[in-house]
Amino acid sequence: MSRRLPATRARGALRWLPIAPASALLLLFLAGPVAYCVAVAFTDTQLTGQASASFVGFANFRRAFADEGFRHAVVLTLLFTVLSSLVGQNSLGLALAGLMRRASRPVRTLTGAVVIAAWVLPEIVAGFLLYTFFNRRGTLNAVLEWLHLPTQNWLFTLPILAVSFANVWRGTAFSMLVYSAALAEIPQEITEAAEVDGASGPRRLWHVTLPMIRRSIATNLMLNTLQTLSVFGLIWAMTRGGPGDRSRTLPVYMYDQAFLKSLIGYGTAVALLLLLVGALFSVVYLRLMREEV
Numbered sequence: 657m658s659r660r661l662p663a664t665r666a667r668g669a670l671r672w673l674p675i676a677p678a679s680a681l682l683l684l685f686l687a688g689p690v691a692y693c694v695a696v697a698f699t700d701t702q703l704t705g706q707a708s709a710s711f712v713g714f715a716n717f718r719r720a721f722a723d724e725g726f727r728h729a730v731v732l733t734l735l736f737t738v739l740s741s742l743v744g745q746n747s748l749g750l751a752l753a754g755l756m757r758r759a760s761r762p763v764r765t766l767t768g769a770v771v772i773a774a775w776v777l778p779e780i781v782a783g784f785l786l787y788t789f790f791n792r793r794g795t796l797n798a799v800l801e802w803l804h805l806p807t808q809n810w811l812f813t814l815p816i817l818a819v820s821f822a823n824v825w826r827g828t829a830f831s832m833l834v835y836s837a838a839l840a841e842i843p844q845e846i847t848e849a850a851e852v853d854g855a856s857g858p859r860r861l862w863h864v865t866l867p868m869i870r871r872s873i874a875t876n877l878m879l880n881t882l883q884t885l886s887v888f889g890l891i892w893a894m895t896r897g898g899p900g901d902r903s904r905t906l907p908v909y910m911y912d913q914a915f916l917k918s919l920i921g922y923g924t925a926v927a928l929l930l931l932l933v934g935a936l937f938s939v940v941y942l943r944l945m946r947e948e949v
Contacts, residue, residue, distance in 0.1 A: 697925040703918035716925035726926065728901055729909040733885065733933070736820055736905050741884040744824035746877060749831020753839055754861075756832075768832075775829030783893025786822035787811070790894070815895045815903035822890055827883065831876050838872035839865070878941035885934050906930045 697716060701709040720726045752771065756764045789795045790810040797807040810818050842865065850860045888907040891897065897904035897912065906926065914923025
């Protein structure tokens with residue numbers, strides 16, 4: 657019995673050997689920086705003008721919750737996430753996936769190419785493109801003038817809606833691909849049976865299609881939400897968080913505090929709070945997925 661125990665442990669150790677290099681890289685390049693950021697968040701580290709940092713405990717976090725600018729950034733971040741991810745990308749991606757199933761091959765090819773082209777663009781490039789679209793002298797106002805409709809400076813009057821639309825335009829392709837794969841897995845017999853029973857299109861969608869792809873919906877929502885929470889380059893290229901702070905989401909607020917005001921410790925604390933928001937969304941989605949099993 658005593659001889660079998662070392663042999664069993666040796667076999668168990670050998671099972672971990674193939675993933676040991678990947679685990680070491682993850683610890684070095686992922687867990688290491690995260691641990692360092694956690695440590696910096698509890699200090700008064702500054703980018704310039706400081707000889708050494710000192711431990712300040714939870715002072716940075718208390719400062720964040722007491723700061724009206726931080727609370728405003730949280731509200732805008734949630735609004736931006738709901739508009740562009742939960743509603744925009746999710747709904748439009750599902751609609752495009754459903755329409756492409758019924759469209760002809762040339763239409764599917766053209767639509768997929770256009771939508772995916774927007775997705776593969778670098779975030780900063782997409783931001784500049786949408787800036788020129790919403791600018792006072794941009795494409796949108798040119799079209800409105802041609803239609804004899806009133807124009808305005810969209811980036812000044814409705815900045816959070818403009819950046820939300822930009823994020824929808826850029827990120828819908830991911831949802832479309834996820835839902836296209838999910839819809840392809842639905843047996844055709846079930847859809848045909850619902851049609852024979854007289855179910856209309858909306859009823860088939862609500863009672864047949866959505867229940868059968870609910871796990872894909874939950875997965876797509878989780879991934880889209882986490883991606884949207886971290887959007888920075890798109891907003892920075894379009895509005896830089898302005899005018900004032902009307903489109904200053906948490907990533908932009910964090911950048912402003914850490915690099916423009918040189919408050920690295922405080923900015924890192926805001927980054928950890930943003931990470932906590934993403935974790936809360938993930939827990940909710942994972943719980944929903946677990947309950948559906």
